[in-house]
Amino acid sequence: MQYWIMGAGGIGCALARACLARGDQVVIFSRTDPAIDGAEWQAVDNTDQAALTEATAAHALPDRVINTLGMLHQGEQQPEKRIEQLDEAAFSNSLRINTWPTLAMAQLLSARLTRSQTLQFAALSARVGSISDNRAGGWYSYRISKAALNMAIKTIGIEWQRRFPAATIVGLHPGTVATRLSAPFRSGLAEGQLHTPAQAARHLLQVLDRVQPEHSGRLFAWDGQEIQP
């Protein structure tokens, strides 16, 4: 099987390694070279649509595309505890990293897909982007950009069922995973709640192995359970 993996963070790299271990071929699209033996690396900022279109143009469409981009905190930008902390530039930055690349990738895939092509496109989302599951509040930029991502996935799913009925797009929640993204927010986790990136990659590939075109537009957790929007 051939994969395009967008982003080489903690989960992106673990997914690449897990795919290679299964004998799959992997092209990683990321800003810096993760130097993973056996994987091909293509330098690109996945938030830049023109650059992404150019970087992917030389490659035949794969069987699976997995977008692993995501940002909860970066430099000065921290998840908001109260509405007064919300900042327009930071909010736009969250949408640019957490929402836009999936839309940009879906757009370039749609220009190249045929009706009978069985491509799967998975974007890593987060349970906190579920509107019905929001009990704790806070984290405005992250929650809203992931909720928007979930709506993007749902909307593309509806369009693809009509235009590309053999293709699939889903959102995946990886669980709480020991990466840079979750590092400041892990205190108070119950025993066994924190997964290693390798465990998360294994879980996510197991979910993807069961996903069919009729699941398009939906969001699944690492254990295969569907998450309601």
Ligand SMILES: NC(=O)c1ccc[n+]([C@@H]2O[C@H](COP(=O)([O-])OP(=O)(O)OC[C@H]3O[C@@H](n4cnc5c(N)ncnc54)[C@H](OP(=O)(O)O)[C@@H]3O)[C@@H](O)[C@H]2O)c1
């Ligand atoms: N870790 C968790 O507990 C957890 C929980 C729920 C959901 N998730 C989701 O899982 C996905 C993977 O997260 P992770 O834990 O692997 O995080 P990570 O190690 O921090 O990786 C983040 C990725 O996002 C990309 N990225 C971040 N800022 C960017 C920017 N300004 N411009 C372009 N690309 C940028 C990076 O791309 P480059 O490789 O190009 O640098 C990197 O590949 C995300 O969607 C995250 O929201 C994670």
